[in-house]
Amino acid sequence: MKYISTRGKSPPKTFDEAVLTGLASDGGLFIPQEIPHFSLEEISSWKSFSYHELAQRVINPFVGDSIPSGDLARLIREAYSGFRNDSVAPLVKTGSNEWVLELFHGPTLAFKDFALQFLGNLLDYILQKREQRVVILGATSGDTGSAAIEGCRGCPNIDMFILHPHERVSDVQRRQMTTVNASNVNNVALLGSFDDCQNMVKACFSDQSFLPPDRQLVAVNSINWARIVAQIVYYFWAALRLESGTKQVSFSVPTGNFGDIYAGYIAHKMGLPINQLIIATNANDILHRCVSANDHSLKPLKRTLAPSMDIMISSNFERLLFDLYDRDGAAIERLMADAKSGNMYLDDAAIIELRKLFFSYKCDDQHLLSVISSVYRDSRYLIDPHTAIGLEAARKCRISDEFPMVALATAHPAKFPEAIRKAGFADDPKLPEHMSDLFELKEKFIVLENKRTDVENFIKEAITR
Numbered sequence: 355m356k357y358i359s360t361r362g363k364s365p366p367k368t369f370d371e372a373v374l375t376g377l378a379s380d381g382g383l384f385i386p387q388e389i390p391h392f393s394l395e396e397i398s399s400w401k402s403f404s405y406h407e408l409a410q411r412v413i414n415p416f417v418g419d420s421i422p423s424g425d426l427a428r429l430i431r432e433a434y435s436g437f438r439n440d441s442v443a444p445l446v447k448t449g450s451n452e453w454v455l456e457l458f459h460g461p462t463l464a465f466k467d468f469a470l471q472f473l474g475n476l477l478d479y480i481l482q483k484r485e486q487r488v489v490i491l492g493a494t495s496g497d498t499g500s501a502a503i504e505g506c507r508g509c510p511n512i513d514m515f516i517l518h519p520h521e522r523v524s525d526v527q528r529r530q531m532t533t534v535n536a537s538n539v540n541n542v543a544l545l546g547s548f549d550d551c552q553n554m555v556k557a558c559f560s561d562q563s564f565l566p567p568d569r570q571l572v573a574v575n576s577i578n579w580a581r582i583v584a585q586i587v588y589y590f591w592a593a594l595r596l597e598s599g600t601k602q603v604s605f606s607v608p609t610g611n612f613g614d615i616y617a618g619y620i621a622h623k624m625g626l627p628i629n630q631l632i633i634a635t636n637a638n639d640i641l642h643r644c645v646s647a648n649d650h651s652l653k654p655l656k657r658t659l660a661p662s663m664d665i666m667i668s669s670n671f672e673r674l675l676f677d678l679y680d681r682d683g684a685a686i687e688r689l690m691a692d693a694k695s696g697n698m699y700l701d702d703a704a705i706i707e708l709r710k711l712f713f714s715y716k717c718d719d720q721h722l723l724s725v726i727s728s729v730y731r732d733s734r735y736l737i738d739p740h741t742a743i744g745l746e747a748a749r750k751c752r753i754s755d756e757f758p759m760v761a762l763a764t765a766h767p768a769k770f771p772e773a774i775r776k777a778g779f780a781d782d783p784k785l786p787e788h789m790s791d792l793f794e795l796k797e798k799f800i801v802l803e804n805k806r807t808d809v810e811n812f813i814k815e816a817i818t819r
């Protein structure tokens with residue numbers, strides 16, 4: 355399997371190369387040259403598979419010859435062995451033919467564990483094979499950092515540096531990162547915003563001459579293709595539980611960088627019958643405006659109670675546009691330049707195609723708080739603010755009761771106590787057993803000025819030889 359760039363100018367890469375490289379040399383994102391396809395008959399024959407077996411079947415064609423299938427099976431088994439639910443991704447009924455898919459049973463209580471537990475093991479494997487050492491550098495607004503650290507903490511060939519904006523992530527989120535006691539993990543609290551963190555990371559990637567000659571930077575943000583691949587699996591998993599994979603199912607996805615819902619789109623292209631894919635946004639509603647009104651204009655970013663979705667330009671949307679524009683790299687390059695400079699308009703044909711499968715909805719803070727309390731009142735089921743947005747979008751956008759509707763629960767409510775309190779609950783939701791000592795553990799992080807030389811010098815000093 356070869357990987358090509360959405361901008362059409364970078365030479366094709368192998369799976370290993372695409373995973374290690376992140377962004378293509380022409381600024382585009384990697385996607386597989388061809389998407390594997392399965393018949394309904396074949397898909398329904400997977401119904402009795404365990405989560406691991408299903409993951410093996412779904413992921414294997416994307417990896418191709420890069421990893422022998424026995425090794426891949428081991429990587430997958432190890433990735434999901436730390437999940438605290440036998441089903442890995444259980445479904446909970448919340449209404450008439452309506453379900454929540456709980457994706458928060460991994461070590462850091464957010465769905466990002468699905469991708470990053472796998473990516474950590476995969477990187478470790480690829481690096482050992484290539485006898486290579488790398489430096490992971492990433493920025494986080496909260497959930498990605500802890501999931502990446504949990505995924506890579508045990509990898510001897512990796513040094514990790516995670517930048518978070520000083521005093522702008524929740525206490526739970528910060529402690530999940532800073533209490534991990536591993537010599538290859540380094541947390542930096544940058545004196546700046548999340549955007550400053552991201553810009554710092556981009557600047558370091560663009561000129562890596564500060565690193566020792568035998569090291570390169572690797573990105574683990576949501577554009578990494580291995581992350582997408584791991585997320586495709588649970589769409590199949592949910593559909594097989596509900597309809598044996600032969601009848602249509604709909605999904606509603608709390609969306610930020612468009613990685614999670616794009617995985618659903620790939621599942622659909624692989625042959626999974628999907629009726630609707632609903633893009634659920636918070637007050638940062640650029641994707642909702644784009645789908646509903648062809649308005650992709652930039653507006654100032656708002657801080658919301660669903661911070662993991664506080665994103666302006668969603669990176670992975672480019673991958674969908676590439677298909678909507680018949681894989682025309684030059685057209686994508688123009689569109690992305692327009693998007694960056696303020697607005698992008700899609701052709702009629704692209705909009706029509708987009709709306710065949712995708713629907714969208716916006717849910718602001720006030721609204722999501724009322725959803726959290728009404729769902730609890732009706733079902734005694736406590737949901738986190740991101741999940742509330744997804745569930746409300748599912749209810750508002752649904753076009754048919756005939757097909758099961760699945761809302762993705764992307765985080766555990768205990769990660770966002772502030773929102774739960776604001777929704778009218780007197781007590782903070784309890785952290786699961788394995789994290790109950792989170793507030794007693796010793797934290798380790800360094801506060802740095804938003805200066806490139808300071809960050810580079812810190813990395814240089816801290817890299818293990």
Ligand SMILES: *Cc1c(COP(=O)(O)O)cnc(C)c1O
Pocket residue numbers: 464465466497498576608609610611612613614615662663740764765
């Ligand atoms: C990252 C995240 C999202 C958004 O997912 P994308 O793949 O970026 O669209 C939604 N909810 C939670 C809890 C997250 O951590």
